[in-house]
Amino acid sequence: MRTDPAHLIDASAALLGRLREHPPLVQCITNSVVTNVTANALLAIGAAPAMVDIREEAGLFAGIAGGLLVNLGTPAEEQRDAARESVAAASVAGTPWVLDPVAIGALPVRTALAHELVAARPTAIRGNASEIIALAGAGAGGRGVDAADSTDAAADAATSLALAHASVVAVSGPVDLITDGRRTARIANGDALLTRITGGGCALGAVTAAFLGASRDASAGGAAGDLGERTAGALLADPFVATVAATVVYTIAAELAAERSTGPGSFAVAFLDALALVTPAEVIARAKVTVTDAAASAPGSETASDAAPNAEPATARA
Amino acid sequence: MRTDPAHLIDASAALLGRLREHPPLVQCITNSVVTNVTANALLAIGAAPAMVDIREEAGLFAGIAGGLLVNLGTPAEEQRDAARESVAAASVAGTPWVLDPVAIGALPVRTALAHELVAARPTAIRGNASEIIALAGAGAGGRGVDAADSTDAAADAATSLALAHASVVAVSGPVDLITDGRRTARIANGDALLTRITGGGCALGAVTAAFLGASRDASAGGAAGDLGERTAGALLADPFVATVAATVVYTIAAELAAERSTGPGSFAVAFLDALALVTPAEVIARAKVTVTDAAASAPGSETASDAAPNAEPATARA
Amino acid sequence: MRTDPAHLIDASAALLGRLREHPPLVQCITNSVVTNVTANALLAIGAAPAMVDIREEAGLFAGIAGGLLVNLGTPAEEQRDAARESVAAASVAGTPWVLDPVAIGALPVRTALAHELVAARPTAIRGNASEIIALAGAGAGGRGVDAADSTDAAADAATSLALAHASVVAVSGPVDLITDGRRTARIANGDALLTRITGGGCALGAVTAAFLGASRDASAGGAAGDLGERTAGALLADPFVATVAATVVYTIAAELAAERSTGPGSFAVAFLDALALVTPAEVIARAKVTVTDAAASAPGSETASDAAPNAEPATARA
Numbered sequence: 001m002r003t004d005p006a007h008l009i010d011a012s013a014a015l016l017g018r019l020r021e022h023p024p025l026v027q028c029i030t031n032s033v034v035t036n037v038t039a040n041a042l043l044a045i046g047a048a049p050a051m052v053d054i055r056e057e058a059g060l061f062a063g064i065a066g067g068l069l070v071n072l073g074t075p076a077e078e079q080r081d082a083a084r085e086s087v088a089a090a091s092v093a094g095t096p097w098v099l100d101p102v103a104i105g106a107l108p109v110r111t112a113l114a115h116e117l118v119a120a121r122p123t124a125i126r127g128n129a130s131e132i133i134a135l136a137g138a139g140a141g142g143r144g145v146d147a148a149d150s151t152d153a154a155a156d157a158a159t160s161l162a163l164a165h166a167s168v169v170a171v172s173g174p175v176d177l178i179t180d181g182r183r184t185a186r187i188a189n190g191d192a193l194l195t196r197i198t199g200g201g202c203a204l205g206a207v208t209a210a211f212l213g214a215s216r217d218a219s220a221g222g223a224a225g226d227l228g229e230r231t232a233g234a235l236l237a238d239p240f241v242a243t244v245a246a247t248v249v250y251t252i253a254a255e256l257a258a259e260r261s262t263g264p265g266s267f268a269v270a271f272l273d274a275l276a277l278v279t280p281a282e283v284i285a286r287a288k289v290t291v292t293d294a295a296a297s298a299p300g301s302e303t304a305s306d307a308a309p310n311a312e313p314a315t316a317r318a
Numbered sequence: 319m320r321t322d323p324a325h326l327i328d329a330s331a332a333l334l335g336r337l338r339e340h341p342p343l344v345q346c347i348t349n350s351v352v353t354n355v356t357a358n359a360l361l362a363i364g365a366a367p368a369m370v371d372i373r374e375e376a377g378l379f380a381g382i383a384g385g386l387l388v389n390l391g392t393p394a395e396e397q398r399d400a401a402r403e404s405v406a407a408a409s410v411a412g413t414p415w416v417l418d419p420v421a422i423g424a425l426p427v428r429t430a431l432a433h434e435l436v437a438a439r440p441t442a443i444r445g446n447a448s449e450i451i452a453l454a455g456a457g458a459g460g461r462g463v464d465a466a467d468s469t470d471a472a473a474d475a476a477t478s479l480a481l482a483h484a485s486v487v488a489v490s491g492p493v494d495l496i497t498d499g500r501r502t503a504r505i506a507n508g509d510a511l512l513t514r515i516t517g518g519g520c521a522l523g524a525v526t527a528a529f530l531g532a533s534r535d536a537s538a539g540g541a542a543g544d545l546g547e548r549t550a551g552a553l554l555a556d557p558f559v560a561t562v563a564a565t566v567v568y569t570i571a572a573e574l575a576a577e578r579s580t581g582p583g584s585f586a587v588a589f590l591d592a593l594a595l596v597t598p599a600e601v602i603a604r605a606k607v608t609v610t611d612a613a614a615s616a617p618g619s620e621t622a623s624d625a626a627p628n629a630e631p632a633t634a635r636a
Numbered sequence: 637m638r639t640d641p642a643h644l645i646d647a648s649a650a651l652l653g654r655l656r657e658h659p660p661l662v663q664c665i666t667n668s669v670v671t672n673v674t675a676n677a678l679l680a681i682g683a684a685p686a687m688v689d690i691r692e693e694a695g696l697f698a699g700i701a702g703g704l705l706v707n708l709g710t711p712a713e714e715q716r717d718a719a720r721e722s723v724a725a726a727s728v729a730g731t732p733w734v735l736d737p738v739a740i741g742a743l744p745v746r747t748a749l750a751h752e753l754v755a756a757r758p759t760a761i762r763g764n765a766s767e768i769i770a771l772a773g774a775g776a777g778g779r780g781v782d783a784a785d786s787t788d789a790a791a792d793a794a795t796s797l798a799l800a801h802a803s804v805v806a807v808s809g810p811v812d813l814i815t816d817g818r819r820t821a822r823i824a825n826g827d828a829l830l831t832r833i834t835g836g837g838c839a840l841g842a843v844t845a846a847f848l849g850a851s852r853d854a855s856a857g858g859a860a861g862d863l864g865e866r867t868a869g870a871l872l873a874d875p876f877v878a879t880v881a882a883t884v885v886y887t888i889a890a891e892l893a894a895e896r897s898t899g900p901g902s903f904a905v906a907f908l909d910a911l912a913l914v915t916p917a918e919v920i921a922r923a924k925v926t927v928t929d930a931a932a933s934a935p936g937s938e939t940a941s942d943a944a945p946n947a948e949p950a951t952a953r954a
Contacts, residue, residue: 350668353668353669354669354670354671354672354673354834354835357669357834358833358834358900358901358904361831361832361833361834361900362832362899362900362901367669367834368739369667369668369669369709369710370710370739370743371668371710371712372710372711372712372713372745373713373745374744374745375743375744375745375746378742378743378744379743382742396712396713586901587901587902587904587905588901588902589901590899590900590901590902590904591898591899591900591901591902592899592901594832594899594900594901595898595899
């Protein structure tokens with residue numbers, strides 16, 4: 001499927017509209033620092049959050065949820081069991097799910113759990129560069145939630161992770177990088193204030209699960225700007241496209257919020273407002289997306305994009 | 319006792335003043351999403367929050383608290399034990415307590431716990447329509463925290479729950495419905511933005527516990543607008559009145575906040591400000607309360623209000 | 637070392653600058669109400685928060701963290717084990733750590749744990765007057781997080797705690813009192829709105845751990861206003877100075893925020909902004925610090941300050 005920047009941007013706007021018309025129910029198993037901001041971000045964007053993270057309920061809920069986030073930020077014992085239950089049930093039910101391997105690398109409990117869960121093939125994996133490198137087995141991870149590595153340094157790790165687990169991998173950073181192992185999008189939206197509030201990355205994992213939920217519902221068709229009906233349906237149902245859409249909308253909301261903020265406190269407030277108020281038209285007007293297609297290339301060779309027909313970096317900037 | 323709208327509104331204003339003069343200590347056993355906003359809402363309105371929710375402390379604390387909230391949103395194992403301890407101790411000590419059966423219905427752990435706890439006769443039960451219907455055994459519950467049923471659809475379930483457990487039952491919705499099985503109040507204040515932030519319903523449970531705490535202290539008398547001293551004391555000490563008061567004050571604060579908000583982020587901030595700043599005079603000026611008295615009617619027959627002397631719906635709107 | 641008010645104020649400004657240049661990694665084992673605001677306060681001031689509070693990871697992390705906070709607000713079983721692990725590891729690694737004995741006194745689990753942990757000699761202990769009195773074994777504690785006692789009533793308890801465990805003890809209140817058993821500083825900055833939001837005290841514990849982390853890195857020297865290089869290095873590396881600095885900067889940020897707030901909701905937002913924006917120059921311009929030196933006095937005799945050469949209360953007000 002062609003996924004040039006213009007298509008990705010149109011699809012981002014279309015999925016935002018769809019998500020708001022049919023709010024997906026998003027189950028979050030997430031860390032104690034960001035539960036509140038994560039739920040608020042989901043409510044703001046238009047989704048329905050449900051933090052069902054206890055044993056004997058988490059799995060059951062994952063079977064009926066529209067999307068699932070498993071974030072390993074504070075994986076206490078009961079939550080680890082809930083994560084295992086939910087991932088198993090999501091796999092059976094076909095619920096799209098996102099793994100966020102927070103701060104893995106040196107910390108043994110979450111690192112082992114991340115490797116266990118990733119084997120169940122998350123629909124998407126979201127992390128910073130250090131986390132993605134650590135999950136791919138290519139590095140030692142960062143210190144806490146800080147990325148010690150740049151987004152581009154994680155490109156090879158992201159590609160090999162994506163191919164190994166048939167997942168979309170999203171690497172957060174000043175420029176976000178999203179790949180399914182073949183296609184790689186870079187998104188240059190966002191604002192540094194996102195790194196000065198808690199949940200700036202973690203809530204994006206939940207919003208990604210929401211867009212994946214909206215995407216799953218989208219295969220039946222629906223308006224997607226200038227795209228034809230059939231193309232639009234296939235495009236909107238593509239997890240790579242949905243993951244790109246989540247990041248595009250989220251980082252554009254951050255830009256809108258930063259214009260109205262004087263510091264991290266007011267930014268956090270304005271960001272929730274912006275998630276609720278950002279329009280599909282603003283998404284189209286502000287998105288900064290570049291795509292590389294390495295279809296014909298070997299895993300990890302995303303720099304060899306010249307070899308593939310559609311592999312010329314293409315940029316759409318408003 | 320006569321509880322026409324004017325009396326309920328005067329009592330709401332009076333209890334707000336009393337709560338601020340003598341801040342009740344409110345123990346909250348609540349879910350991980352809303353602990354922070356719940357504590358902040360209590361502090362803002364003028365109460366003293368205490369989130370004591372661990373084994374071997376929760377029960378002890380319930381014995382000295384002015385009010386207790388048990389919210390089942392994320393009932394991990396240790397918290398379930400703490401809830402049981404606290405409810406037992408509250409019953410012995412006479413501490414008023416509120417049960418919020420979040421998302422019960424399909425989820426087995428919390429549903430079983432809700433049925434276990436409700437048998438201990440909560441002073442008040444707060445939920446959305448689907449939760450109240452599920453707790454009354456009359457339906458399957460909603461999906462997550464969303465109500466799939468309307469407030470009025472839950473009126474029969476609320477009445478039968480109230481009569482079965484000698485509880486006041488509060489059903490949150492666009493129009494809030496509160497009943498003790500005989501008297502039913504409907505409160506038309508509030509704003510839809512309350513459903514776009516986390517804790518919009520859950521924090522009301524805690525604020526209800528705070529008003530019940532203030533109410534318990536109120537039987538000794540105190541000013542209640544135009545009411546006589548003795549009438550005022552009995553009125554303010556009535557859990558039905560206190561539950562109505564909590565909802566009236568809370569939803570009016572939401573209206574004041576909505577007037578100052580551009581989205582859910584700024585609403586959440588303005589709402590805490592409004593809880594702190596709302597005056598008894600504003601409560602009296604803005605309250606929209608209707609009362610039905612079904613004293614002579616059978617359980618579940620709140621629509622047969624014509625049969626009872628005071629059963630004509632009476633409305634006071636400012 | 638002389639630590640008159642002017643030196644403390646210069647050092648507060650210098651440590652703030654140093655913290656922002658070299659963000660310390662601060663591990664927080666804290667209560668469920670304030671995890672989010674604590675992490676946000678650390679991010680705002682310029683530090684890097686990490687809420688690693690599970691078994692088999694907490695200890696490991698304490699060995700590499702720049703500072704550690706152990707707050708006993710909601711000490712569930714797994715968190716208690718994590719606290720023990722972390723304190724043991726911090727002691728071995730020399731990681732500075734802060735104990736916040738929230739609401740100890742009548743509640744048995746946290747009270748026993750506080751007494752166990754304090755024996756491991758926290759670098760600093762932060763609490764309200766009732767908590768400090770209870771930890772010193774001199775009283776029964778407060779009700780919940782409210783202090784039933786005044787800051788000055790806790791002065792003797794603070795001094796004896798400090799001397800018994802070689803800790804700096806910080807008592808929060810309208811005037812904050814900080815002592816290492818010999819020197820006592822009183823800080824008259826702050827705003828009552830800090831008591832109307834959750835985390836007003838708890839987040840200060842985390843910020844204190846951040847300043848202790850910055851202080852540990854500071855012994856190699858660095859600019860400290862008009863102080864000489866060597867003096868500056870020793871001054872900045874002094875845990876008493878770092879604890880004073882944390883309170884000075886934090887309470888000045890509260891003042892700046894209060895000037896921009898209409899209630900507790902907007903204050904909480906403005907406070908995070910102020911923590912991010914407050915400058916060393918503002919710290920110097922606004923700090924209200926008094927110092928008493930009881931070097932020659934016996935424990936608990938801080939009122940006998942006339943007996944010591946440098947013991948005259950000295951005040952620097954901008």
